[in-house]
Each structure stands twice: as C-alpha cells, then as structure tokens.
Amino acid sequence: MLxxxxxLAPVTEAIRVEPEKRIRDRSATEKAILKAAKxxxxxxxxxxxxxxxxxxxxxxxKQLIYRYYGGLNGLVEAIGADLGxxxxxxxxxxxxxxxxLTYGDLMERLSLLFLEALRDDPLVRRIVAWEVxxxxxxxxxxxxxxxxxxxxxxxxxxxxxxxxxxxxxxAVNAILIAAIQHLVLSASAGGQCAGLALKTSKDWEKxxxxxxxxxxxxxx
Amino acid sequence: MLxxxxxLAPVTEAIRVEPEKRIRDRSATEKAILKAAKxxxxxxxxxxxxxxxxxxxxxxxKQLIYRYYGGLNGLVEAIGADLGxxxxxxxxxxxxxxxxLTYGDLMERLSLLFLEALRDDPLVRRIVAWEVxxxxxxxxxxxxxxxxxxxxxxxxxxxxxxxxxxxxxxAVNAILIAAIQHLVLSASAGGQCAGLALKTSKDWEKxxxxxxxxxxxxxx
DNA sequence: CCATCGTGTCGCCGAACGGTGACGTCAGTT
DNA sequence: AACTGACGTCACCGTTCGGCGACACGATGG
Numbered sequence: 306m307l308x309x310x311x312x313l314a315p316v317t318e319a320i321r322v323e324p325e326k327r328i329r330d331r332s333a334t335e336k337a338i339l340k341a342a343k344x345x346x347x348x349x350x351x352x353x354x355x356x357x358x359x360x361x362x363x364x365x366x367k368q369l370i371y372r373y374y375g376g377l378n379g380l381v382e383a384i385g386a387d388l389g390x391x392x393x394x395x396x397x398x399x400x401x402x403x404x405x406l407t408y409g410d411l412m413e414r415l416s417l418l419f420l421e422a423l424r425d426d427p428l429v430r431r432i433v434a435w436e437v438x439x440x441x442x443x444x445x446x447x448x449x450x451x452x453x454x455x456x457x458x459x460x461x462x463x464x465x466x467x468x469x470x471x472x473x474x475x476a477v478n479a480i481l482i483a484a485i486q487h488l489v490l491s492a493s494a495g496g497q498c499a500g501l502a503l504k505t506s507k508d509w510e511k512x513x514x515x516x517x518x519x520x521x522x523x524x525x
Numbered sequence: 526m527l528x529x530x531x532x533l534a535p536v537t538e539a540i541r542v543e544p545e546k547r548i549r550d551r552s553a554t555e556k557a558i559l560k561a562a563k564x565x566x567x568x569x570x571x572x573x574x575x576x577x578x579x580x581x582x583x584x585x586x587k588q589l590i591y592r593y594y595g596g597l598n599g600l601v602e603a604i605g606a607d608l609g610x611x612x613x614x615x616x617x618x619x620x621x622x623x624x625x626l627t628y629g630d631l632m633e634r635l636s637l638l639f640l641e642a643l644r645d646d647p648l649v650r651r652i653v654a655w656e657v658x659x660x661x662x663x664x665x666x667x668x669x670x671x672x673x674x675x676x677x678x679x680x681x682x683x684x685x686x687x688x689x690x691x692x693x694x695x696a697v698n699a700i701l702i703a704a705i706q707h708l709v710l711s712a713s714a715g716g717q718c719a720g721l722a723l724k725t726s727k728d729w730e731k732x733x734x735x736x737x738x739x740x741x742x743x744x745x
Numbered sequence: 746c747c748a749t750c751g752t753g754t755c756g757c758c759g760a761a762c763g764g765t766g767a768c769g770t771c772a773g774t775t
Numbered sequence: 776a777a778c779t780g781a782c783g784t785c786a787c788c789g790t791t792c793g794g795c796g797a798c799a800c801g802a803t804g805g
Contacts (some may be wrong), residue, residue, distance in 0.1 A: 329752050329801070350658065352572070356793060366754055371794075434658045437710035438570065448715050456720050476735035479721035483711060484704035490657035491703065495665055500672050500701035515696035522742025549771065549782050576763060586784055591764080748805090754799075762791075769784075775777085 327365070335373050338363045342380050343387075346427035351435040351449060381443055384432075385450045391429060392458040408468045410525035416481055416520050417513055418506045423489045424509075427516070430493055433486050469524065477523055484519075488512060555593050558583045562600050563607075567648035571655040601663055606654075608670045611649060612678040615642045628688045629744035630658065635682060636701055636740050637733055643709045644729075650713055653706050675702070696745055704739075708732060 327334075341363035346354050356377055360367035374380040396418050406410045423429060429451070436448040459478065468474045492503035502508045546645040560737035562585035564714070566574050576597055595602040616638050643649060643745045679698065688694045712723035722728045 327753060331752070334752085345566075352659065357791075367756090367793085368795085369753070372752085376794085402645070434654075435611065436708065437714050438654045438658050439572065440714045445715055452717070452720050472738065473731055473735050476721055476731045477739060479719040480704045480708060480732070480735055480739060482719040483707035486701045487703035487707035488700060488709075490707075494657050494660045495668050496799095499699040499702040500676050501696055511693055511696045512700070515693050515700055517702060518692065519697060519739060519743045523739045524742075551782070554782085575761095577761075587763085588765085588785090589783070592782085596764090748781085748803100749805095750801105750803080752800085752802100756795105757797100758793105758795080760792080763789095765786105765788080767785085767787100769782105770783080772780090774779080 331373070334363075334365055334369060338365065338373065338380070339383055343384055343428055346384070346431050351439070363501070378443060380449065383420055385447045388432070388447065388450045389454045390431075390453050391426070391451070392422075395426055396458065398462070400509050405466065407525065408463075409521055410464050410465065411463065411466055412478070412524050413517050413520045415459065416485060416516055419482070420485050420513065423485065424492075427493075430490060434490055434494075471483065472523070481520065485516070488516075551593070553582075554585055554589060558585065558590055558593065559603055560602070563604060563648055566604070566651050570651050571659070587711070598663060601667065605667045605670045608649075608652070608667065609674045611646070611671070612642075612674050615646060616678065625686065627745065628683075628686050629741055631683065631686055632698070632701070632744050633737050633740045636705060636736055637677065639702070640705050640709065640733065644712075645744065647713075650710060654710055654714075692743070702739065705736070709716065 338359065342359045345359055349358070354377075356370055359377075359380065360370060365368075370380060371378065374383060377390075393407050403410070403414065405414060423433075432447055432451065435444055436451075441501045488498050488503070491498035496502065496504045501512065503512060558579065562574075562579045565579055565582050569578070574597075576590055579597075579600065580590055583590075590596065591598060594603060621628070623634065625634060643653075650663045652667055652671065655664055656671075708718050708723070711718035716722065716724045721732065723732060
C-alpha cells in the first residue's frame, strides 16, 4: 500500500515545479558542510551531532557528507584539524604589555588567558565535554590534537623562563588546566561549580582571583 | 552517534535477570529497576541511558518504569536521592589517625580522599560527566544534590578548624574540586589529562603529589 | 554527436527510540 | 463465587537514526 507507485508519481511531478538548483561547486559545498558541522556541534553539543542533523543544517544531502568526508568520522577529523590552530587564533601571543619576569608571572597570565579563551569558544567547550564523556577512538584523536596544541602553546609562551626546581611542572599544569576546563564546563552547563556561582562577571572575578591565588601559591 | 559498523555488531545487551517467572512483587521490581538503572548508567554512561535499555537490563517491561517511577525523570530523581548518601558511604569520616592541625592539613587530606572516592565510583563519574554535558532541569537537580552533599561533608569535616583569613575559601575549594573531577573524568575517558598520563598507579602518585603541592601552596 | 564523470537529489531500508492502549493474570475483598 | 484492582506482558504507533542504491543533471572531452 505504501509502495503504490500510483501515489508517488504525481507527487514527484508537483515538487518539480520549483527548480531551485544548488550550484555545482564541490569546494563550496565542502566548506558549507564543515561550517554546519562546527556550528551544530557548538550549539547543540555532541549529543545531537549526527549525519542527518549536519546535512539538514548544511542544506545539502547527507550523501555528500559520505562522499566528501567519508562519513562523520572524517568530518570530525576535519574539525580536529582546525583545533591545532585554535590556540593561535583565539589566544593572544603577546604579554599584554606586562613583563613576565618569573614562571609564576607567566602561568598566572596564561591561566587567565586560557580561562577566557575557553569561556568565549562554545565549540571547544563542547569538544572538551565530549572528551570526558565518550571514549571512542574518534574523540581520543580530538583530545590528542587539542592537548598537543595546548602543550605547544605553553612551550612557546614559556620562552626562556625556567620553571622552579623540584616541581613536577607537567603534573601541576595539567591540574591547573583541568581545573579551568571543568570550571568553564560546569558554568556553561549549570551556572555554578561545587556551590560557587558562575554567572555574573562578578562571579568570574572571584573565580579568577582564586585561580590566581592558587597559581601563585604553587609557583610563587 | 558516530557508529562504526564494526562496533555495531557486538552490541550484546545485558542478559535477562532470570528465566524464572517474574513474581508479583512491586517493591522487588522497583528495586530491580533502580539497580538496573544505576548499573546501566555507571557502565554505559548517560548516552545510552533510556527507558528501553533500563527495562532490558532490569528484565522487566518498560511500562513498569512508567508506572512506578513516572518515566526516566522519576527514575533519575530516585538515583539522585541516593547521591546524598554517597559521601557518607564512600568517604571515611575519620582522619586516618592523623592529626589535622591546620586548614591546610585538612584540605590536603580531603582532596586526596575525594580523588580516590571518585576514582572508585563509576556511577558518580558518569553523573559528573553528565552534569557538564547536558543542561536539562533533570541533570541540574542531580548536580545540586551532589554539590549540596559535598558541601555538607566539607563543613562537617572542617570541625572547629578555621580557614585562613583573606582567602575566598568557597572559590578556592570549588576550583580544587573542579580540578579533581576533571582529572578523574579525563583519566577515565582517555587515560590522560592535558598531556599527563593517568593510567598506572605511578601516574596517579605524581598527580597526587602535584595536587598536594597545590593545596599546600594556597592553604599553607 | 555521444559517452563519461562529477555533482546533487531522492527514496528506501532495518533498527532503535519513547510512548501508549489493551490484554492476561493473580490476590484480596465483598 | 463474583468483583475489583494491582501487577506483569505484549503489540503497536510515529519518529528518527545511519547508511545505501539509484537516478537527474550538467560539464567535459573524445
């Protein structure tokens, strides 16, 4: 009954009235797909991230995603490729006119820069949430690209400053980064973290002050 | 989401509880459902947490979940009710034979206790990941119950110790908790966090040492 | 001219989802 | 014994999902 061709025939003809052609431009379509995927992930989160949703948002057929990116896998990989540039694009490289004399000066500044950059970037926030929620190879690659870019940035900014002796810098910095990431994610999801409100700019000032104190406590 | 055809095949769901005929015992069924829900959430994560999956694991019909819990909402609420007891059940109240003379002593110990408790509890880990990934009223209630229980615990353990003056204890502690949570989540998902490996017990010792140093840095 | 190939579109499939109405079946009450 | 109501089960609905085969169209080049 559903497959009765008699019913389908007139329908196709009626739709044909509006030509409304999509221009044949592969690279443009590819960009549209990638842009749609990024905005979808940023706005809806990884939960509702799928072939159908991306295709809908890109205004194209999902088949093209398979053809051009090899499915969601390749698409995510393409997103991950941009992650390497994230730090460079979103975080200023200069010192903001400050003289960073000690490693503590540096890490205090970098912590706040990272905090603000993350607060301003919904896409990366979603990706970080994804990283701690799923354990697929897919996500692991994303995570790796991001942490590598982050490590590079840290290293580049360090310059000739030497960290204090006797401190496991990698471990301490990892904990600081973890704190910042979770703080921002919690705030983004629920407006608070462990009883600390994180909505108004006043709230964030308090958080930033506490973060500075922690960094200074460990790095002087 | 992101289904590889490879991983599609071995989707073996939990086996039914018993071939034996189901007894007419509402309270027993309710408990079975709640237990199934908790284990499902702990093992599979919130992504695959749904009416059908819970019913399958509980070995009962999903209709009963609607009848007894009013759907997933009520079921999650029931899970959340247990969260209030989590801290009490999972974290020792005594000081482990140590004398906690200062607030720094206290927070160092509490930080490590919390870290270990979280590492040992997959259910709460999944819930924390849920909290930072979704922003529904549902999850918000879970989050609130958890943070309230945590605050109570902190307060109870504090005893008569007074935190140092001039420090925003709430903010600093929130950041410490955030760091611990993210560290554990990252480790659980990818075995590392910001370039810091978190697999072997040796890795965790390094993390614990760094955490202690941070706590001591801010609280003396 | 026709043949080929890249591009875009369409419709269908099997599966899983959340949700609901209807139907057995058994226990306690009247 | 008959009724009632709670407990458990089943089948079905509409929707969405990922994935695939087939086709329409336009450009390109023999």
